[in-house]
Amino acid sequence: MVILLKIVIHLLAGGTFAYLFLLIDSGAFGGDPVKDIIHFTGKTAINLLIATLLVTPVVKFTKYGQLNRVRRLLGIYCFVWASSHFATFAFLDLGLDLSLLSTELVKRPYLVLGFSSWLILLAMAITSTQAMMLRLKRRWKQLHQLVYLVAILIPIHYLWSTKSEWIEPSIYIAIFVGLLIVRHQQIAKIINQLNSKVVA
Amino acid sequence: MLIRSKKSSEISESSTTPESIYLQRREILKGLGIAASGLILPGAAQAGILDYFSSKEEEVVADRRRKLSATLNPAYQPDWQLTPESKVLTHNNFYEFGTGKADPVKNARNFNTEPWHIVIDGEVDKPFKLSMEELFKLFPLEDRIYRLRCVEAWSMNIPWVGIRLADLIKRAQPNSNAKYVAFETLHDPKQMPGQSSRHIGGGIPYPYVEGLRIDEAMNDLTMLSVGLYGKTLAPQNGAPIRLVVPWKYGFKSIKSIVKIRLTSQQPPNTWNITNAREYGFYANVNPEVDHPRWSQGSERFIGEGGILSVSREKTKMFNGYADEVASLYSGMDLRKNI
Numbered sequence: 001m002v003i004l005l006k007i008v009i010h011l012l013a014g015g016t017f018a019y020l021f022l023l024i025d026s027g028a029f030g031g032d033p034v035k036d037i038i039h040f041t042g043k044t045a046i047n048l049l050i051a052t053l054l055v056t057p058v059v060k061f062t063k064y065g066q067l068n069r070v071r072r073l074l075g076i077y078c079f080v081w082a083s084s085h086f087a088t089f090a091f092l093d094l095g096l097d098l099s100l101l102s103t104e105l106v107k108r109p110y111l112v113l114g115f116s117s118w119l120i121l122l123a124m125a126i127t128s129t130q131a132m133m134l135r136l137k138r139r140w141k142q143l144h145q146l147v148y149l150v151a152i153l154i155p156i157h158y159l160w161s162t163k164s165e166w167i168e169p170s171i172y173i174a175i176f177v178g179l180l181i182v183r184h185q186q187i188a189k190i191i192n193q194l195n196s197k198v199v200a
Numbered sequence: 201m202l203i204r205s206k207k208s209s210e211i212s213e214s215s216t217t218p219e220s221i222y223l224q225r226r227e228i229l230k231g232l233g234i235a236a237s238g239l240i241l242p243g244a245a246q247a248g249i250l251d252y253f254s255s256k257e258e259e260v261v262a263d264r265r266r267k268l269s270a271t272l273n274p275a276y277q278p279d280w281q282l283t284p285e286s287k288v289l290t291h292n293n294f295y296e297f298g299t300g301k302a303d304p305v306k307n308a309r310n311f312n313t314e315p316w317h318i319v320i321d322g323e324v325d326k327p328f329k330l331s332m333e334e335l336f337k338l339f340p341l342e343d344r345i346y347r348l349r350c351v352e353a354w355s356m357n358i359p360w361v362g363i364r365l366a367d368l369i370k371r372a373q374p375n376s377n378a379k380y381v382a383f384e385t386l387h388d389p390k391q392m393p394g395q396s397s398r399h400i401g402g403g404i405p406y407p408y409v410e411g412l413r414i415d416e417a418m419n420d421l422t423m424l425s426v427g428l429y430g431k432t433l434a435p436q437n438g439a440p441i442r443l444v445v446p447w448k449y450g451f452k453s454i455k456s457i458v459k460i461r462l463t464s465q466q467p468p469n470t471w472n473i474t475n476a477r478e479y480g481f482y483a484n485v486n487p488e489v490d491h492p493r494w495s496q497g498s499e500r501f502i503g504e505g506g507i508l509s510v511s512r513e514k515t516k517m518f519n520g521y522a523d524e525v526a527s528l529y530s531g532m533d534l535r536k537n538i
Contacts, residue, residue: 024507030302031287032354032502034510093500095512100495108493161493164402164474165299 013077041085048078110160265431270341283356296392308435322461323378351449361427382467384459410454411467480538485519
């Protein structure tokens with residue numbers, strides 16, 4: 001059953017790449033598709049982040065623990081799409097002008113949020129193996145709890161990046177708020193731990 | 201979607217079209233081919249590319265543009281690489297027809313611009329209203345190549361056809377109170393889906409309005425365009441008549457104009473109303489003053505070639521037109537007056 005689900009995830013998340021190529025090739029993005037490609041890769045990454053964060057609440061609700069086994073796959077695909085998002089911005093929009101890229105990444109608030117989120121996803125992807133989990137022990141959980149920070153930063157990154165549209169970003173914000181609310185006990189625990197560390 | 205597959209009963213396009221026009225269309229297809237070949241696809245996808253060509257050909261059938269005869273203005277014929285016509289036709293910001301760059305070409309396909317009238321009134325002695333036919337009779341058309349610099353940091357080189365805005369304004373005889381010129385786009389929510397749907401139109405106020413100072417409007421560079429690439433404007437490019445102010449960011453060049461009013465006070469402009477922190481009244485191209493969300497120091501030039509041939513170029517002060525317009529702003533703080 002989980003194997004089947006994993007195949008579906010591979011087909012969907014991987015197949016979306018083929019779909020993107022088809023869209024570009026069919027002219028659906030117009031004569032200059034750069035902006036649309038950046039939006040498409042970004043939105044797919046956000047959708048995959050939502051899918052990843054949905055696993056735990058769904059398992060809780062259905063008591064079907066096997067589902068936990070697709071979470072890593074979804075997370076990796078989220079990182080892959082977020083990386084394509086970052087790469088298309090750097091290559092296709094900025095023409096890999098590295099000095100421009102480095103100043104933009106620290107100067108623009110929405111890029112600071114986006115880039116920090118990507119760094120967190122990068123760290124999580126690198127440490128996503130069983131071996132890393134064993135090696136990092138308690139730190140592994142702490143590191144991977146940073147995904148909740150990503151869930152806060154990313155919808156704001158999207159909202160701040162738009163020119164006048166706010167309806168879709170607001171829907172995403174509502175979804176992420178929901179995903180964080182169902183985890184309120186766990187998040188309260190993290191905040192308490194952080195507080196006690198600061199006080200000590 | 202534009203793509204419509206040809207029924208076998210339909211006669212082929214080449215047998216119904218004069219050869220000269222047919223060959224022109226082949227040129228457009230060639231342009232599209234360059235755009236498509238930018239991404240190297242594996243062999244299996246080749247059939248898709250061929251399908252794509254045949255459906256694009258169908259799209260050209262819907263093209264309602266007419267040829268225009270205009271005089272080349274030698275003062276504005278720089279030796280630049282032009283942005284291919286296919287890209288000028290399919291990469292547009294025209295929120296009345298959707299916020300995506302490829303939305304206007306789809307959603308404006310059936311935009312009816314006939315009959316069309318343009319009104320010039322306000323602080324003038326002789327207000328008037330012209331049909332497009334009358335306008336074509338009264339004013340000789342000129343060909344001019346200008347660089348278009350979008351506030352979003354991309355640019356195109358476009359061969360426009362049009363008239364000097366100054367000639368139109370002079371005919372109305374502005375009085376001494378005329379300090380500014382206000383422009384207004386058609387308001388027709390039935391034809392412009394963005395005006396009736398927040399989701400399609402991006403939530404900016406409609407009708408779209410823009411404004412210039414009178415000296416900016418009377419500058420020789422300022423054009424009312426009625427065409428590009430030797431043909432009348434396509435709907436997505438602002439048919440039948442639009443402003444072109446090449447030293448300012450593209451959003452100043454308001455499309456599908458129905459009203460020009462001379463005023464004593466600075467008129468409002470849509471993007472400034474929408475977000476005053478990011479968009480001002482002047483909107484002069486200025487590499488020194490960044491947009492709050494991106495650098496204006498360089499721009500992505502949209503030329504020939506596919507998406508992988510990115511050409512990032514330095515942005516020039518006043519988009520390269522400093523000799524013609526810098527004097528208009530002497531003594532003005534261009535950091536404050538964005």
